[in-house]
Amino acid sequence: MINHTDSLSSEAISELQGTCSVVGDKSISHRSLMLSSIAEGTTRISGILQSTDVHSTLNAMRDLGVRISIVEDDVVEVIGVGMHGLKEPVRPLDLGNAGTGVRLLMGLVAGHNITATFTGDESLSSRPMRRITEPLSQMGIQVNYNGNGLLPVTVTGRSSPLPIRYNSPVASAQMKSAVLLAGLNARGVTSVIEPTKSRDHTERMLQHFGVEVNTQTNLDGSYIASVTGGVTLQANDIIVPRDPSSAAFLIVAGLITKNSQLLLPTIGMSPERIGLITTLREMGGRIEISNQREVGGEQVADIKVSSSQLKGIVIPSDRAPSMIDEYPILCIAAAMATGPSLMENIGELRHKEADRIAIMAKGLRLAGVTVDETETSMRVYGANTEKGDAYIKGGFNISSEHDHRIAMSFLTLGFVSGDRIIVDGVSTIETSFPGFVELMNKHGARISPINLA
Numbered sequence: 001m002i003n004h005t006d007s008l009s010s011e012a013i014s015e016l017q018g019t020c021s022v023v024g025d026k027s028i029s030h031r032s033l034m035l036s037s038i039a040e041g042t043t044r045i046s047g048i049l050q051s052t053d054v055h056s057t058l059n060a061m062r063d064l065g066v067r068i069s070i071v072e073d074d075v076v077e078v079i080g081v082g083m084h085g086l087k088e089p090v091r092p093l094d095l096g097n098a099g100t101g102v103r104l105l106m107g108l109v110a111g112h113n114i115t116a117t118f119t120g121d122e123s124l125s126s127r128p129m130r131r132i133t134e135p136l137s138q139m140g141i142q143v144n145y146n147g148n149g150l151l152p153v154t155v156t157g158r159s160s161p162l163p164i165r166y167n168s169p170v171a172s173a174q175m176k177s178a179v180l181l182a183g184l185n186a187r188g189v190t191s192v193i194e195p196t197k198s199r200d201h202t203e204r205m206l207q208h209f210g211v212e213v214n215t216q217t218n219l220d221g222s223y224i225a226s227v228t229g230g231v232t233l234q235a236n237d238i239i240v241p242r243d244p245s246s247a248a249f250l251i252v253a254g255l256i257t258k259n260s261q262l263l264l265p266t267i268g269m270s271p272e273r274i275g276l277i278t279t280l281r282e283m284g285g286r287i288e289i290s291n292q293r294e295v296g297g298e299q300v301a302d303i304k305v306s307s308s309q310l311k312g313i314v315i316p317s318d319r320a321p322s323m324i325d326e327y328p329i330l331c332i333a334a335a336m337a338t339g340p341s342l343m344e345n346i347g348e349l350r351h352k353e354a355d356r357i358a359i360m361a362k363g364l365r366l367a368g369v370t371v372d373e374t375e376t377s378m379r380v381y382g383a384n385t386e387k388g389d390a391y392i393k394g395g396f397n398i399s400s401e402h403d404h405r406i407a408m409s410f411l412t413l414g415f416v417s418g419d420r421i422i423v424d425g426v427s428t429i430e431t432s433f434p435g436f437v438e439l440m441n442k443h444g445a446r447i448s449p450i451n452l453a
Helices: 026-037 052-063 099-110 130-138 173-183 201-208 244-256 275-282 317-322 324-335 347-351 356-366 404-416 427-431 436-442
Strands: 007-010 017-019 042-046 067-072 075-079 115-119 142-145 153-156 165-167 189-194 213-217 223-228 261-268 286-295 298-306 340-343 370-373 378-381 396-399 421-424 447-449
Touching: 007 404, 026 042, 026 052, 026 075, 026 099, 026 173, 026 201, 026 244, 052 067, 052 099, 052 427, 099 115, 099 130, 099 153, 099 173, 130 142, 130 153, 130 173, 173 189, 173 201, 173 223, 201 213, 244 261, 244 275, 244 286, 244 298, 244 324, 244 404, 244 436, 275 286, 275 317, 275 324, 317 324, 324 340, 324 347, 324 356, 324 378, 324 404, 347 356, 356 370, 356 378, 356 396, 356 404, 404 421, 404 427, 404 436, 436 447
Parallel strands: 017 261, 165 189, 396 421
Antiparallel strands: 007 421, 007 447, 042 075, 067 075, 115 153, 142 153, 189 223, 213 223, 261 298, 286 298, 340 378, 370 378
């Protein structure tokens, strides 16, 4: 393991080659810990992501009285406490930087007669929580915070929340999941209606544990997910697929770096998670998908990526929910394309770990790339011309503002830059993709620590 400082440099390389074992899916890892904790019996979770974020959720579940044992590096066993078995924590639940962890846990706690205070690091404490707490309040859950909708938040749950039919203004898997988890103990049917379908890992995993989940996609594209309270979850072992959001960095790196060919086995292929792959293929990316199969209720496949000449496109705005976490690395692909790429309906990016639109635009401009931005859109003008190669000048420092996806995106851009790119605030890469630097360097990258002392 590289013991780097909080800054890394990335330099131009000649190729990327090999078979890459990407880390386990973060979204599914969080959910597997939570749902196995309220199941009856012992669940063995294999392939779990060993990241800071997931360990924050694991420790929070332990604080809620759940026995969790780490059996091997990526295997844990969870002894479920049943639907009403969570205990009131004696200290605040510190979720660090885990946005998924804190928001889903609020829903889980809401269905129990306990009180828990949720805290996080500086980044997480700046992120809005009202999207979660407002529907929970409608379910009769007492929510207390400092008036600005930010952490710390104290949730006092009830053993029988009120069932609701909640019309969400946005497609949000975190909000939907929180409400459905609270609804597991409600007396009646709890439904969430989304304008478009967000990722459905919670629905799939609930079914994996024996819960009946009713779903419906309407003619207008809206989506409804419903659960009936009073259910019992039965322990059921889980194999976590490899994370498509982490794979995104290797996919784009393989496309934009000359003489490259990468194979990424067992990548999660949920239809709500592959918007980036669809987009990159439309841009001319040579991406082959093979060996499609199902693992633990989730679709997976092997992905082969080869160097490609990309072209700018207009990304359909209704695709945004399926790739919202991938827009930073998509910006890197767009920078290496011919012509402009328009990304709309991405205002949510301004409310992630950092303002991803502003920081990506700033860094790309430092690299010599033209970018237009509005509150909810970006247009990236590809640096490639019809007659020659793209030129990314490099030779600059950019702060990721401790956003892991921004950090990995600009490190990837360094592979094709005229001069090295230095990225500050990289320690949070460990929250989602531990071993990113080592894996990239193993296959041909030149990422190295910067000693600023």
